[in-house]
C-alpha cells in the first residue's frame with residue numbers, strides 16, 4: 074500500500090458510519106451551549122426534573138415516528154392519538170365511572186386501535202400516508218371533541234391506594250416512572266430494530282418496497298405494524314400525560330406532532346424512508362427537549378425555542394446530507 | 407416418467423389492452439434448463455412475474471410437483487420453492503450486501519418470539535456466496551454502492567443459494583462482464599446436478615444454446631416454438647426471431 078492510500082483511509086475512518094453519532098454530537102453541542110447560556114442551570118435538579126417529567130412522553134412518540142418514517146411513511150396524527158388516549162383515560166373514569174385501571178387499559182388500546190386504523194387505511198387505499206394521517210389527525214381529534222366537547226376532564230385519585238398515577242407518573246428507585254417506561258421501550262425497540270428480522274424488514278420496505286415485495290416480505294403487514302407501534306406509543310404517552318397532570322384536555326396537543334417529527338429528523342431518520350434506528354430519534358427528541366427546557370431556565374419567551382428548533386432541524390438535515398455525500402465519495406474508488 | 411418441477415397451462419395476462427400472455431403452456435423437469443427467448447415485449451418477464459407470484463394471472467393453471475397451486479404473492483412462490491432473479495433490480499439500496507443476500511430468508515437463532523438474527527452465520531455464508539460468484543464487493547457495504555454487475559451478482563447468488571425446486575433467471579447476464587457471465591453460466595449448469603429446474607431468459611441466443619436443454623420462443627404473448635436445443639441451432643433461432651417478431655400487427 075502506498076502512503077496516499079493510507080492517509081485516505083485514516084481520514085475516511087473519521088467519517089461516522091451511523092447517523093446516530095451525529096445526533097449524539099448535536100445533543101452534546103446543545104447541552105454545552107445551554108450550560109454556558111444558563112450558567113449551569115440546565116443541569117440543576119429543577120431542570121433535570123422538568124426534563125424527566127415532561128420529556129419521556131414526547132420521546133416515546135418520536136421513537137414511533139422514527140419507525141413510521143423508516144418504513145417510508147409518515148404519521149401526522151401522533152398528536153391526536155396522544156390526546157385521544159389521555160381523554161379516553163379521563164373520560165371513561167369520569168363519565169362512565171369505569172375503574173381507573175380499566176380506563177388506562179382502554180386508553181392504551183385506543184392508541185393501538187387508532188394506529189391500526191392509520192396503517193390499514195394506508196395499505197388498503199394506497200393513498201400517501203401524508204394525506205391519510207393528515208385526515209386522521211383532524212378526524213381523531215374532531216371525533217373526540219364531538220363526543221366530549223372542549224372541556225377539561227379531571228381525574229380524581231385516592232392517594233392511599235396504588236393507582237395509575239403511581240405507575241405512569243410516580244417514582245421508582247428515585248426516578249420518575251415515565252423515565253423507566255421510556256428506557257424499557259428504547260431497549261425493546263432497539264432490540265427489535267437491530268437484532269430481529271422484523272427490523273431488517275422495516276428498513277427494506279422503506280428502502281425499496283418493490284424489492285421487498287419481490288423477496289416475499291409481508292410489506293403491508295410491516296407497514297401496518299409500524300403505524301400500530303406509533304399509535305401504541307402515542308397511547309402510552311397520553312396515559313402518562315393524563316396521569317401526570319391528573320386531567321385530560323381535549324383541545325390540547327398542538328405542536329406535538331411537529332416537535333416529534335423534528336426530533337426524528339434530528340435523530341437522523343430520512344423522510345424518504347429506509348434510514349433510521351431507535352437511538353437516533355431518542356437523542357433527537359432529547360435534544361429538542363433540552364432546547365425548550367434550556368429556554369425555560371433562561372426565562373426567555375417561548376418563541377425563541379421555535380427559532381432554535383428551526384435552526385437545529387435545518388442544520389442537522391444539512392449535516393446528514395453532507396455526511397451522506399462523504400460516504401458516497403469514500404465508496405467510489 | 408418424472409413429474410415436472412413446474413408446469414403451467416393456458417396462462418393469460420393482460421395489462422389493459424396489452425395482452426402480454428395469451429394462453430401459455432410450459433413445463434420444466436427437475437434438473438432441466440429451459441431457455442426462454444423472444445423479442446422485447448414478447449411477454450417473457452410477465453410470465454416470470456406470474457410464476458414468481460408477483461403478478462396474478464387472469465387465467466390458467468400452475469402446478470408445482472404435480473400439485474395445482476395458487477400464487478398470491480412472491481412469499482407464496484418462495485415458500486413453494488420458486489426462486490427468482492428479476493430483470494429489474496430487486497435490492498434494497500439502504501441495506502448491506504449481506505442483508506440483501508438473506509432478505510426474506512434470514513438465518514436466526516434462539517426460540518419463539520425471541521429469535522434473533524444469526525449475524526455470524528450469515529456473514530460467513532454471504533462471504534461464501536460472493537466468493538462463489540467471484541464478486542469482490544464487501545458484505546457490509548450498502549447495496550447502493552455496488553456496481554450494476556455486482557448488484558446483478560447479488561441477486562443471482564441469493565437465488566442459487568437457497569434450496570429451491572425451480573430457479574428463474576430473467577436476463578441475469580445483462581450487466582455482467584465476460585468472466586462473471588461464464589461463472590453464472592457455470593452456476594446454471596450446476597443447478598442441473600442438484601436436480602433444480604431452471605428457466606433462463608436471455609437475448610443472447612449463444613448463451614441459451616450453450617447451457618439450455620430446451621428452448622422456448624415467445625412472440626406476442628404466445629409460445630411459438632418449444633424444442634430440445636439439440637434439434638435446433640443458434641442460427642435457426644435467430645432466423646425465426648427475425649421472421650416472426652418483425653411484423654407486428
Ligand SMILES: Nc1ncnc2c1ncn2[C@@H]1O[C@H](COP(=O)(O)OP(=O)(O)OP(=O)(O)O)[C@@H](O)[C@H]1O
Pocket residue numbers: 421424425426444445446447448449450451452453493
Ligand atoms: N405492469 C405493466 N403494466 C402495463 N403493461 C405492462 C406491464 N408489464 C408489462 N407490460 C406490457 O406487457 C408486454 C410484455 O412485457 P414483458 O416485460 O413481459 O416483455 P419481455 O418479453 O420481458 O421483454 P424484454 O425482453 O424487453 O424484457 C409489453 O408490451 C409491456 O409493455
Ligand SMILES: [Mg+2]
Pocket residue numbers: 450451452493576
Ligand atoms: Mg423482460
